[in-house]
Amino acid sequence: MHTSHPGNVGAAARAMKVMGFADLVLVQPRFPDVLSQEETVAMAMGSADILARARIVGSLAEALEGITYACATAMTPRDFGPPTFAPRERLPALAQEGQRVAFVFGSERYGLANDDVYRCHACLSIPTHPTYGSLNLAQAVQLLAYDWRQALGGFDVQPRTADPERATLPEVMGALEHWRAALEAIGFLDPAAPKRLMPRLQQLLNRAQLTREELHILRGIARAVGRGSPR
Structure with a gap:
């Protein structure tokens, strides 16, 4: 929502691709040409295909078309709204429900507005140190993409070296x-x-x-x- 830094868009695309996700939707970004800006492409690092398929829409309602379960991401406590969970507390069960899931991230400066959080079924809060919980947008995308991939089953670790040949x-x-x-x-x-x-x-x-x-x-x-x- 209202992304202001092109580098974060590119880094978020990279974070998604390494976890096997491809559906990136930007809601009213600060720069209409953000998907093609030099900094965006540079930070994407091999995930230009994610940028090519990404969509820019005018509202959160448009972004959530076809979605059956939306997860807001917010650090600031609210006195009203959907229940708040740690990702690993909610995502494993959610992965078994067969929902079409979206993760909604706010702007770098202000996070998500209350009305945007109210649209969602749950709020996910990444556990951080109690005295400092401010995450860069792309970092938050990477953490949630990893936890969601693990909830879906994860990927096998690929060996980088051949098994050693033991002496007889x-x-x-x-x-x-x-x-x-x-x-x-x-x-x-x-x-x-x-x-x-x-x-x-x-x-x-x-x-x-x-x-x-x-x-x-x-x-x-x-x-x-x-x-x-x-x-």
């Missing part, structure tokens, strides 16, 4: 034999009285669950130790 037991045994020779070469291990050094190293490597690359590093160290020994 024979490979670990081979590395231990390599280390035995290196330790004998530098005089750390007495082959006549080895005691329990090698079994303890065996247990250490077993607990470590080394990858093949890590085992190769240890064998490289043993090789360098052997080359540098006076024997």
